Amino acid sequence: MSKKIVTLAGDGIGPEIMAAGLEVLEAVADKIGFDYDIDAKPFGGAGIDACGHPLPKDTLDAAKAADAILNGINRGVTYLNGQGAYSGNEKNILYVVLNPGEVRDVKAIMADLDPDAFISIIDVDEVVSSDFKIRRNNYDK
Numbered sequence: 001m002s003k004k005i006v007t008l009a010g011d012g013i014g015p016e017i018m019a020a021g022l023e024v025l026e027a028v029a030d031k032i033g034f035d036y037d038i039d040a041k042p043f044g045g046a047g048i049d050a051c052g053h054p055l056p057k058d059t060l061d062a063a064k065a066a067d068a069i070l071n072g073i074n075r076g077v078t079y080l081n082g083q084g085a086y087s088g089n090e091k092n093i094l095y096v097v098l099n100p101g102e103v104r105d106v107k108a109i110m111a112d113l114d115p116d117a118f119i120s121i122i123d124v125d126e127v128v129s130s131d132f133k134i135r136r137n138n139y140d141k
Contacts, residue, residue: 011045
């Protein structure tokens with residue numbers, strides 16, 4: 001199962017140090033078979049450049065929501081980068097595959113963290129990946 005790692009390189013020498021650290025992580029991960037995904041978020045001066053704040057609300061909110069879903073209902077979360085077609089504002093999109101009983105749990109988590117969150121529920125028949133499989137017939141009675 002792939003682990004998600006959020007990086008906050010910031011500015012100054014942060015990006016160079018983060019790059020070196022990620023090279024070490026990649027070398028070790030290759031040797032031990034550790035599968036991971038990196039999600040780089042703006043922080044510090046990079047956050048100020050991106051949206052006028054050293055710890056952008058989007059960075060903090062995405063981390064809180066992902067953590068709540070990962071730890072609250074034990075589901076993996078994928079970040080997608082999005083942009084509003086009308087506003088042009090960049091947004092973090094959380095993509096989570098749930099069974100029908102978990103939808104209510106995620107709605108409750110998001111209502112606590114961000115009552116204005118846009119939640120779209122799509123009926124998916126099948127999801128297949130190397131570490132996740134779910135088919136509708138497992139839940140149809």
